[in-house]
Amino acid sequence: MSKPSVPQGTRDFSPVEVRKRQYIFNTLRTIFELYGFQPLETPAMENLVTLTGKYGEEGDRLIFKILNNGLNAQTDEYKAKMNDEWSKILTKNYSTPVITERALRYDLTIPFARYVVMHQNDLAFPFRRYQMQPVWRADRPQKGRYREFWQCDADVVGSTSLINEAELLCIYQGAFHQLQVPVTNKVNSRKMLAALAEICGMPELMMDITIALDKLDKIGWIGVAKELQERGISEEGIWKIEQVINVTGDNNAKLAAYADIMQHSATGIEGINEVSKTLAFYNNLADGNWQGKIEVDISLARGLNYYTGVIVEVVCSSDKVKMGSIGGGGRYDDLTGLFGKPGLSGVGVSFGIDRIYDVMEELAVWPEQLATGANVIILNFGGENEIYGLQVLRQLRDAGVAAEIYPDVAKFDKQMKYANKRGITYVILPGDEEREKGLVSLKNFSTGEQKMISVAECIEVVG
């Protein structure tokens, strides 16, 4: 028999871990609701055609495809066709509805777009929804990178106002403030990146430029310049990009400098205006107590190719933590156009809660009192005492006290050890004497103190 294990890139979550994760989920949910977002859930699997072509070439490779099980292959003809398709799929990278017509969801945005198009007649626009569900990617796992991970998304569709962008920035700042994670919120615009490619004289290489530029933090300007060269950017183009990268100062100073450099690009000016207007809205909307920084950063790229306007990314700003982005998002003007409903603009953000968990773990910023489950355990002495224990248990639960009974008539020692290991605070001992008097003995496990009192008094103490 082989050792039990979980598939590569997946994890079990222990009770302690689940409670910590739920703390994050609950915090985010509360904030999403506070900002007027409505909950939504979509299936774990989507039709394969819904997902392909949405995440770029690399993304298509990373979609988990679900193989058909052949249950429908009742006719010989169909079986033959399946065998034929199988032989193709085994020899090369080939996809066919006969073999695989469904796939696991890759993110929450595309399923959301699909949902909006399907239910466009029932929804009141602008429609704002939040969604917290697992997604799957057939990636090679490494640190902070899993094959099954959870995303928490908030999106608005049906409004082009930059108030939405500002609100989403507030959600980021408010959430990480509450979670006590210091963050920097990077902001950029796809239009500014497009303008950058324009002024280099090679607008068709925008993706190459942004991919290289995105590595600025990691490999420095020298490395980026080298990669730009390899990707076919001219000397002059690289020089111009360097001018843009070298701009320093606060956000307004940066935007002013960009406006100067990009003054002949209508797209660039549009992008700069978007960002500066977003920041202006944000300043009126933000809570002065938030510590997180908002930083205009033209090197921020974001891979997903459906973004068209403002793009954002969140990184932890603590020196103690080395972690990639823990959230990101942006505006996509034509997302629903992919499913046949053009002209509906959307903007959204995503929280990578697995990474946020890892960051919080390293920073040790969990609240001290995360619920630990039952606070009281009733020991089991069997016979009439067992019945008496059940009656006491009912009274505790009626009073809202989280309590459990040891279900087996086990040795005293064993029951005590169980309670200790579970970290339960109070132990109730319903024995002969207690039952006859209609009382219980209540022992506080942290102080060792024990006294015989009524159930009502007991509820008062432990409640």
Added chain:
RNA sequence: GAGGCUGUAGCUCAGUUGGUUAGAGCAUCAGAUUGUGGUUCUGAGGGUCGAGGGUUCGAAACCCUUCAGCCUCCCCA
């Protein structure tokens, strides 16, 4: 898709130039202790040394193949 590291008890790991019956800590179970846990002491169970093949008188160790996991690049959350 490219590269590096690691697979020994439920878990974390020792295991010398290849040498007799593969060890420790933690965990589990039993006892010291029949209504009082954490500490301590005693004892017990638990292994196809990832798998397959090869070299050798002899392999956990050396060689080949393969599988799995971790990490880096690519890309991403």
